[in-house]
Amino acid sequence: MARILQIDVFRHNPADPGSSPRMQTFYVDETESMTLFIALNRIREEHDPSLQFDFCCRAGVCGSCGMVINGRPGLACHTKTQDLPKQIVLLPLPVFQLIGDLSVDTGTWFRDMHERVESWIHTDSEFDPEALEEPMDNAVAETVFELDRCIECGCCIAACATARMRPDFLGAAGLNRIARFVMDPRDERTDDAFYELIGTDEGIFGCMGLLACDDVCPKGLSLQTQLAFVRRKMGWTGLKQLLPNWRRGKRRAHARDRG
Numbered sequence: 001m002a003r004i005l006q007i008d009v010f011r012h013n014p015a016d017p018g019s020s021p022r023m024q025t026f027y028v029d030e031t032e033s034m035t036l037f038i039a040l041n042r043i044r045e046e047h048d049p050s051l052q053f054d055f056c057c058r059a060g061v062c063g064s065c066g067m068v069i070n071g072r073p074g075l076a077c078h079t080k081t082q083d084l085p086k087q088i089v090l091l092p093l094p095v096f097q098l099i100g101d102l103s104v105d106t107g108t109w110f111r112d113m114h115e116r117v118e119s120w121i122h123t124d125s126e127f128d129p130e131a132l133e134e135p136m137d138n139a140v141a142e143t144v145f146e147l148d149r150c151i152e153c154g155c156c157i158a159a160c161a162t163a164r165m166r167p168d169f170l171g172a173a174g175l176n177r178i179a180r181f182v183m184d185p186r187d188e189r190t191d192d193a194f195y196e197l198i199g200t201d202e203g204i205f206g207c208m209g210l211l212a213c214d215d216v217c218p219k220g221l222s223l224q225t226q227l228a229f230v231r232r233k234m235g236w237t238g239l240k241q242l243l244p245n246w247r248r249g250k251r252r253a254h255a256r257d258r259g
Contacts, residue, residue, distance in 0.1 A: 003086050008090065009023065009024050010102065030081055036065075036069065057077075065077050066093050068092070073216045074155060093154050095167070113177070119181070136186075140183065140184075151218070162207060169206050174203075
């Protein structure tokens with residue numbers, strides 16, 4: 001027997017001075033293989049055309065329809081209502097600027113992140129349009145491709161405790177992006193150069209390791225594995241930077257003792 005779903009949706013338009021945050025309840029007849037994306041479109045078409053939410057591909061590729069579904073960040077187009085209870089509570093992703101209702105501005109956050117981590121191949125080689133493509137070991141290429149599968153939906157950022165407390169934290173998506181360039185043999189940046197970008201509490205050392213990013217990633221990326229890889233690499237880099245200063249300090253202290 002088909003269920004009648006109770007869908008409680010967060011409503012607020014920050015651009016409207018008369019709007020205040022509230023929850024609004026809609027009732028939708030569940031159909032076979034219904035996704036939350038379909039349910040939200042039904043609400044907009046049959047109940048309230050002013051409802052705001054984002055979508056594009058409807059296939060879990062664009063990452064536009066990220067929202068908090070019964071307390072857990074996820075994609076509306078990936079979530080089947082049959083896997084949820086009859087009462088469904090939908091909230092916008094935290095951390096990102098609210099546009100209206102379930103729509104948030106992930107684009108500005110990710111653009112700023114890409115600028116912070118200098119998200120491009122750094123090389124002194126001049127581009128030659130006539131040259132053959134530079135060969136890459138197949139295993140390395142597969143690793144780089146795996147990290148490039150991030151669709152920048154913002155779910156990992158919304159689930160991150162550090163990102164909720166620190167708006168300057170790069171989050172799993174940003175650190176995964178760094179790992180992608182650390183792995184890429186075409187990028188000529190040194191470990192010291194990467195350390196300058198992320199060797200802080202706003203970067204790799206701000207992660208508390210709660211694994212929430214791994215739990216909610218709709219593409220199943222092993223984000224904590226990449227965070228551990230980058231943290232270990234940056235930890236060794238930081239130690240190597242400290243050792244010369246420590247040795248100089250020991251020599252000076254020894255010289256003072258002898259004098």
